[in-house]
Amino acid sequence: MFRKFVLITLGMALALSACSSAGNETGELIKIRVPMGYIANIQFAPMYVAIEKGYFREAGIEIDLDYKFETDGVALVGAGDLPFAVVSGEQVLLARAQGLPVVYVAAWYQQYPVSVVAKSELGVLIPQDLKGKKIGLPGLYGANYIGLRALLFEAKMNESDVTLDSIGFNQVDLLAAGEQDIVVGYAANEPIQLRARGIPVTEIRVADYVQLASNGILASEKVIAENPELVRAFVGAFLKGLADTMADPEEAFKLSEAHIPNFAELDADVQKQVLETSIEQWQAERPGYSDPQAWQNMYDILLEMDLITESVDLTKAFTNAFIP
Secondary structure (H helix, E strand, C coil), X not given: CCCCCCCCCHHHHHHHHCCCCCCCCCCCCEEEEEECCCCCCHHHHHXXXXXXXXXXXXXXXXXXXXXXXXXXXHHHHHCCCCCEEEECHHHHHHHHHCCCCEEEEEECCCCCCEEEEEEXXXXXXXXXXXCCCEEEECCCCHHHHHHHHHHHHHCCCCHHHCEEEECCCCXXXXXXXXXXXXXEEECXXXXXXXXXCCCCEEEEEHHHCCCCCCCEEEEEHHHHHHCHHHHHHHHXXXXXXXXXXXXXXXHHHHHHHHHCCCHHHCCHHHHHHHHHHHHHHHCCCCCECCCHHHHHHHHHHHHHCCCCCCCCCHHHHECCCCCC
16 A cells, blocks of 8 residues: 655645646647656556546646657756756756756755665675775766765765776666676666565665755756746646645546556556655655755766866756745
8 A cells, every 4th residue: 555645735836736727828739748757657657647637628738748768858958948847956967967958946856766776695884995996877968977986975975986887777687587797777667676575685775975966857947037937837737736646646647547558567556666765755845845955966077077067057956936
């Protein structure tokens, strides 16, 4: 059974219910394609809930969720081709460093969702235990890589203290087959999948050691300047879905079924664990709020990694102006 997460005050609920409509004067819905950056998954339950409960339609928006891996949401938003995308925090700063006019307008995850997962017999319990070890991860890019480097940084270690093995998105299968002993993945995915297979693992969560800007909603400077009510309506509808998901995970689980292919064939217990772990990472006193310190920490990590070499104005990278 899910635990109930009732995190929204009456005032918050009223503020969300009052979000503006983005539809035009004829009542037609604005159609918006949103790159999600991953396949259809229970982790996207807040979006599914907002769609199923009509929150986007009430806001004058018709949503098309785009799961294509080849879709570069950041580039499309930066070019003004799309108004929104779901992205991780480091992508925002990397884009700003390249001159892309993008702004993070709502935090979805309050905890960076990446973990290092190891076979229990290795006794890997803290970041320092990784020294001298080989670690499998999808590649030297993306949230998995950033999260691992953040752990090493906090442990006063360098990348040279470990051996990194680019293995693609095969962490679960390769560890289960004995071809990897330590992998990097998402806290709401790989460790749950491995334990469901009966493989005992330990887990080091990045969020337990450092607060970093995490996954959320990206918008273009263009849409913010030209149509702020669309941004407010989109964020408001999404946050209503997020609030409902946290308050009633059982309902959210049922509403998500229509959006996930072959959902009935998946292990329900595993999927519920994935959702529950995700909810832990979404919790906040003020859902949607971006913590400036989390952005500063992310910026410092990217500088340390030499992924950013020039100054980035953090005040322009994110905003809380659209959060109730």
